[in-house]
Amino acid sequence: MTKLQKIKQTAEYIRKLSINENSGHDWWHIYRTWQLAKQIGKAEKADMFVAEMAVLLHDLGDYKLEPNHKDRTAEKVKKWLDKMDVFGSDKEKILHIVTHMSYNKNVLKTQELSLEGKIAQDADRLDAIGAMGIARCFIYTGANGAVMYDPGMKPRSFKSSEDYQQRHSIGVQHFYEKLLLLKDLMNTKTAKKIALRRHKFMEQYLKQFFAEWVGKC
């Protein structure tokens, strides 16, 4: 199997697995992240096999999507890579990326990532901001049975990744605890540019949201 065929088969496996997912981590999130990674990767001259495979597999076994919120990323991704005959340094690189790139693994200390890891992380984070970020934030909130906004709640900070997992924020509060912080956490130049546009759109959206909340617009 060629590398291109492995990428295509992986995409098809993830598409089938997550097409009906309803908390914002569905196939279309993976698809958009994949397209972003290709765009960023081209500009950064990365090993695109590693970057694309990591992006396609990054939510597989994620604690948010697993029963009992138990993280099974390493185990599930490893199994799939074995099936795809991806071994040696490619396998190691992909596994390192998917087990170190997520936001909650970077709460306390920023993880060292390869160029391909930085690209995958940027692409994933870009899909969490802008128009897509707003839509995903609210669909996730709904899937968790929470309210979209509670005027009494104040943004909090988190002490560890366990703390973040347990007290995961939702609705408008999530903008202040995570989404508005992402533009300053982008790794690559290309992603920084895209993030700035998306960030401005979210600020504009929140201004309108709060005006409408009090019937002022």
Ligand code: NI
């Ligand atoms: Ni993701």
